[in-house]
Amino acid sequence: MQAVKLEWDESLLAKYNISGPRYTSYPTALEFNEDYHLADYLHCLHQLSDDKSLSLYIHIPFCQNICYYCGCNKIITKTRSKAEQYVEYLVKEIKLLAKQLGDNPLRQIHWGGGTPTYLSIEQITQIMSAIREVFDVPDEESTEISIEIDPRAIPIEDIKHLANLGFNRMSMGVQDFNEKVQKAVNRIQSFAMTRDMILEARRYGFKSINIDLIYGLPFQTKKTFEQTLALVTDISPDRISVFNYAHLPHRFKPQRRINADDLPSATEKLSIFQYIITFLQQQGYIYIGMDHFAKPDDELAIAQQQGCLHRNFQGYTTHEEYQLIGVGISSIGSVNGQYHQNVRDIPSYYAALEQDKLPLWRGVAVNQDDLIRKKVIFDLICHFELDIHRFEQANDIQFQQYFANEITMMQPFIEDDLLILTEAKLQVTARGRLLIRNICMLFDAYLNELHSINSFSKVI
Ligand code: SF4
Structure with missing residues (x-):
């Protein structure tokens, strides 16, 4: 497959810029429900054959x-003892979960948050030891162990300790290096601190280092963001994710501390976005899709070239075949195609574990139609095309017949040169790639049923 090129068409972006899911799962989390019980989850885990590899999210x-822009499920606290107690329960959950599984090898571990490095290196060691005690973790070279780092919340010497524990991938939030922007979002993080942390990580063998940025924050202009991007590319991370800030103060309380008048206008925001795309491609980064860019020799870019890129709750991933299990509050997993999520609050989490129960909140048992649509949506979002013949053979259906309504709905997309449909392929054009969420929405059976698409963020 050729590297993905993009074409910018402002009038089309304006026409299609509605709200839409990010498709880190299908069905999306809005369809998860409490009719999915612990017994369903346990049954699903027991059905898993021993040869299936696991990926663990913590x-x-x-x-x-x-951070005032934050829309995550997090707990702001300076009381460290809260974390001590959480670690104890997390270890308990890891052990309980492992008892439900066979000898499946654990080949991928991802630590997310919140702030994983809020924990001390001793607490991280305690959790890693528990994992190695109850799971079969193959040698460190072949197991991907990644962590989201906040450079403000970790002493630089701990990078070496993380490497000794087997961590070999890292993602770091930056958002913007401009001081005025940082002040307005309450996240002060200097360029030097970020650069030093990344240099140290490289020294200890970390690969696929990612930096997260956000555009659309208060006081950002194209000019200020040019400076941020120049600094970021100076550090030369392997991956760069650039997210669109969605100002939804009615849903996310911290955002009420951001003054809406300080936000860039829609036109300014679009010109920042256009600059990001042009500049990063000029700097040799490949557009992977959605908000993600990677160097050509990074695992994500290689997986995309080889047609084996996949998507899950952490975004793009290289291992479709791994079964995802999650631990900790609000974590989401996916085993045998079904989705499941833990309780979102600490008291419920501790209460379930006190009774030696996995702290499941909800989930969704997918049906055959979900699996078919998921395949279409994930192929389009990862590879911008669907091989119709192969898809028909694998699923024993006639594409034109099965998706007759969707084909009618996609006509405006074809007329706008965003999509090409032939007997052999459904292909997203260079103009359509930035609007991939809209294209995937054509195949989402749930959007018109229960929920308003306004539950999601804008596609651009
Ligand atoms: S560090 Fe991340 S999770 Fe924590 S408040 Fe900031 S954005 Fe939210």
């Missing part, structure tokens, strides 16, 4: 300070 909800 959620650490604590942060020391609030």
Whole structure:
């Protein structure tokens, strides 16, 4: 597959800029429900054959300070003892979960939050030891162990300790290096601190280092963001994610501390976005899709070239075949196609574990139609095309017949040159790639049923 090129068409972006899911799952989390019980989850885990590899997500909800743009499920606290107790229960959950599984190898571990590095290196070690005690973790070279780092919340010498524990991938939030912007969102993080942390990580063998940025924050202009991007590319991370800030103060309380008048106008925001795309491609980054860019020799870019890129709750991933299990509050997993999510609050989490129960909140048991649509949506979002013949053979359906309504709905997209449909392929054009969420929405059976699409963020 060729590297993905983008074409910018402002009138089309304006026409299609509605709200839409990010499709880190299908069905999306809005369809998760409490009719999915612990017995369903346990049955699903027991059905898993021993040869299936696992990927473990660990959620650490604590942060020391609030970032005003934040829409995550986190707990702001300076009381460290809260984390001590959480670690104890997390270890208990890991052990309980492992008892439900066979000898499946654990080949991928991802720590997210909140701020995973809110924990001390001793607490992180305690959790990693528990994992190695109850799971079969193959040698460190072949197991991907990644962590989201907040450079403000970790002493630089701990990078070496993380490497010794087997961590070999890292993602770091930056958002913007401009001081005025940082002040307005309450996240002060210098360029030097970020650069030094990344240099240290490289020294200890970390690969696929990612930096997260956000556009659309208060006081950002194209000019200020040019400076931020120049600094970021100077550090030369392997991956860059650039997210669109959605100002939804009615849903996310911290955002009420952002003055809406300080936000860039829609036109300014679009010109920042256009600059991001042009500049990063000029700098040799490949557009992976959605908000993600990677160097050509990074695992994500290689997986996309080889047609084996996949998507899950952490965004794009290289291992479709891994079964995802989650621990910690609000963590989400996916086993045998079904989705499940833990309770979102600490008291319910501790109460379930006190009774030696996995702290499941809700989930969704997918049906055959969900699996078919998921395949279409994930192929389009990862590879911008669907091989119709192969898809028909794998699913024993006639594409034109099965998706007759969707084909009618996609006509305006075809007329606008966003999509090309032939007997052999459904292909997203260079103009359509930035509007991939809209294209995937054509195949989402739930959007018109229960929920308003306004539950999601804008696609651009
Ligand atoms: S953005 Fe990240 S670091 Fe900031 S408050 Fe939210 S979860 Fe914590």
